[in-house]
Amino acid sequence: MSSAFVIRNAVRFGRRLLAGRTQFAFERPQSIGLEIDGPxxxxxxxxxxxxxxxxxxxxxxxxxxxxxxxxxxxxxxxxxxxxxxxxxxxxxxxxxxxxxxxxxxxxxxxxxxxxxxxxxxxxxxxxxxxxxxxxxxxxxxxxxxxxxxxxxxxxxxxxxxxxxxxxxxxxxxxxxxxxxxxxxxxxxxxxxxxxxxxxxxxxxxxxxxxxxxxxxxxxxxxxxxxxxxxxxxxxxxxxxxxxxxxxxxxxxxxxxxxxxxxxxxxxxxxxxxxRPEGGHRYSSVTRRRFLGLGPSAASFDGRRYLLNTFSVPEYVRSVRERGHAVALSMPIEPRLERLYDFYWRLYDTYVPKTKPGASAVPGRRRIEALLDAGGLLGMLEQDASGYRLNRRGAFWIHVAQNYFFLSDVNTIWATALRDPWPARIAF
Ligand SMILES: C[S@@+](CC[C@H](N)C(=O)[O-])C[C@H]1O[C@@H](n2cnc3c(N)ncnc32)[C@H](O)[C@@H]1O
Ligand code: SF4
The missing domain is CATH 3.20.20.70 (Aldolase class I)
Known part of the structure; x- marks a missing residue:
């Protein structure tokens, strides 16, 4: 059995378990609205x-x-x-x-x-x-x-x-x-x-x-x-x-x-x-709600993920003609949003415990089971209010990123760099 086969099937299994489906796709958007009230x-x-x-x-x-x-x-x-x-x-x-x-x-x-x-x-x-x-x-x-x-x-x-x-x-x-x-x-x-x-x-x-x-x-x-x-x-x-x-x-x-x-x-x-007294934390990754300007910039309102065209001349042309340069869109259902949020908490090395009643959110119980498994494998330490990723856990997030997410990023970015207006990118 090749390692590529094992990784491909592990990714399918993980996606089915956590997101409830094995394939995702960006498509050309019908409209470009974002629903954002707050900052x-x-x-x-x-x-x-x-x-x-x-x-x-x-x-x-x-x-x-x-x-x-x-x-x-x-x-x-x-x-x-x-x-x-x-x-x-x-x-x-x-x-x-x-x-x-x-x-x-x-x-x-x-x-x-x-x-x-x-x-x-x-x-x-x-x-x-x-x-x-x-x-x-x-x-x-x-x-x-x-x-x-x-x-x-x-x-x-x-x-x-x-x-x-x-x-x-x-x-x-x-x-x-x-x-x-x-x-x-x-x-x-x-x-x-x-x-x-x-x-x-x-x-x-x-x-x-x-x-x-x-x-x-x-x-x-x-x-x-x-x-x-x-x-x-x-x-x-x-x-x-x-x-x-x-x-x-x-x-x-x-x-x-x-x-x-x-x-x-x-x-x-x-x-x-x-440093503990470090003040403002620098992070180029905005997690909750964000608006991206410029070629390849992404925007997210909790329900839709939008991506601008990657081509700089096409970006300029599209903004001149249409006022925007959105090339691709993907709907994010509540279960996927929960997973997205969980991923960024884990990335930030601290996942707060859910408030009572919040387990009703689709996928939450599986995420909690995953956190408990992480605890048993010595990757997370639990306190009264949440789970903290330790050195071992952080390393395995690195590995997971390398094998799982980078191939998706690679598929999306390689296509978008080649074709300014792709009809669909499945991954
Ligand atoms: C957009 S880049 C950099 C900012 C600036 N243009 C520079 O090159 O210093 C942000 C950071 O991503 C990291 N980076 C870029 N390519 C990388 C790669 N292939 N693997 C790991 N880190 C990478 C680098 O540490 C870089 O400082
Ligand atoms: S090519 Fe990439 S890493 Fe190099 S200066 Fe430009 S953004 Fe930074």
């Missing part, structure tokens, strides 16, 4: 980068001034269109993700102004960036914009690893960028990647030491995911270098967990650790 998290996807990293699975293209100008205008138009459809127009946070949002320079302020005009914005402004894209001038521009929280994609402080990943900056540049950010007193998150080809335990220790002592409030450490559609497998620098095997990945994950917690950082998601 939403706003996500703006900026798809431009100076260089494209070969391992990166996100929707990103090389920076092009003319396309960037059209993009900035379109985000404003898309925001105005959505604001008319959301009764309260309340926005509780703004995240600029990408891509490399800071590559837009002062045009970022133009987008922020359009958003503030279209919506009643009350929450923090957060964004992610790359050390190669920061200068003291840009940092001052971000301060004028009202940025409160920033994530710096350092990935590693080791020159050979940065080179192998195709990153175009030195460790010294990453350190300088961190110093500039620290002066602004923002909440800083540092992204590291681990389980990199050719990475030793000593490399990882050195990266953790530096990331945990650089003044950042939060550390996020991702194991390298290899999406078949990204160029990672054919990247010349990675050819002939062994990817770490599962036991090595486990040892590395344990090291990330142990060093972070020993340094006083507490787990706040399966990837992230935060």
């Amino acid at each position: 939403v998290g706003l996500y703006v996807h900026v798809p431009f980068c100076a260089q494209l990293c070969p391992y990166c699975p996100y929707d990103r293209i090389p920076y092009d001034r003319a396309l960037a100008d059209a993009f900035v205008e379109s985000v404003g138009a898309e925001a105005r269109q959505w604001a008319q459809r959301l009764p309260g127009r309340q926005v509780s946070s703004i995240y600029f993700g990408g891509g490399t949002p800071t590559i837009l320079g002062p045009q970022l302020a133009q987008i922020a102004a359009s958003l503030r005009e279209a919506f009643a914005v009350s929450g923090p402004l957060c964004l992610e960036t790359n050390p190669a894209d920061l200068t003291p001038k840009k940092v001052r521009m971000l301060a004028d914009l009202g940025v409160e929280s920033i994530s710096l994609g350092v990935q590693s402080f080791q020159q050979p690893l940065l080179q192998r990943l195709g990153r175009k900056y030195s460790p010294a540049q990453a350190r300088r960028a961190l110093e500039w950010l620290a002066r602004e007193r923002w909440a800083i998150n540092v992204d590291l990647m681990f389980a990199l080809p050719g990475q030793s335990m000593e490399d990882l220790d050195a990266d953790l030491r530096e990331a945990l002592s650089c003044g950042a409030q939060q550390l996020t450490a991702y194991p390298l995911f290899t999406f078949p559609y990204s160029a990672v497998a054919s990247h010349r620098a990675l050819q002939g270098v062994q990817m770490p095997r599962l036991p090595t990945r486990r040892r590395m994950f344990r090291r990330v967990w142990d060093r972070s917690t020993a340094a006083g950082f507490a787990p706040v998601s399966v990837w992230s650790f935060m």
Whole structure:
């Protein structure tokens, strides 16, 4: 029996058990309405980068001034269109993700102004960036914009690893960028990647030491995911270098967990650790209700999940012609919403216990049985109010993500990157 066969059937079994069906599909939407009364998290996807990293699975293209100008205008138009459809127009946070949002320079302020005009914005402004894209001038521009929280994609402080990943900056540049950010007193998150080809335990220790002592409030450490559609497998620098095997990945994950917690950082998601006095938590994943602007951005109102087209020129054209760029939609029934919510609680490492009577919600009893099983397997610790994921549990969530969810993300994203307006994507 091949491992692909075992995994395929395990996925089918898990889906049947928890979601009550084995197949899901995105389709072209008949209408694009979202039913959101309260505040939403706003996500703006900026798809431009100076260089494209070969391992990166996100929707990103090389920076092009003319396309960037059209993009900035379109985000404003898309925001105005959505604001008319959301009764309260309340926005509780703004995240600029990408891509490399800071590559837009002062045009970022133009987008922020359009958003503030279209919506009643009350929450923090957060964004992610790359050390190669920061200068003291840009940092001052971000301060004028009202940025409160920033994530710096350092990935590693080791020159050979940065080179192998195709990153175009030195460790010294990453350190300088961190110093500039620290002066602004923002909440800083540092992204590291681990389980990199050719990475030793000593490399990882050195990266953790530096990331945990650089003044950042939060550390996020991702194991390298290899999406078949990204160029990672054919990247010349990675050819002939062994990817770490599962036991090595486990040892590395344990090291990330142990060093972070020993340094006083507490787990706040399966990837992230935060100082107790850390303040605002950086998370590019908005969980409850969110509205996405820009190519490949997703929106969710609890009943429908919408995805914009992934093509930047098509995004611009569609917003000009129709005011929006929604390409795909999937209905989310209550049972699936419950599962979605459960997944994000687990991802956040804490699942509160259900209030009496809430077990009537479809699928809740199965989720509770799953939590009890997790407890018996030593992955969760229970207290009076909920279940806390421990190191072992967090590692198995990593593994589950790698084998189960990434193949779905791969199917959806690979199709959407190839075809701007797919008729249907089943997974
Ligand atoms: C959208 S990216 C990055 C922000 C910025 N453009 C940069 O490259 O620094 C967000 C984070 O995803 C992580 N990431 C990207 N590709 C990954 C992959 N294939 N596996 C694991 N993590 C990945 C990196 O840690 C990165 O900082
Ligand atoms: S990792 Fe960051 S800089 Fe590299 S291609 Fe992806 S979004 Fe762009």
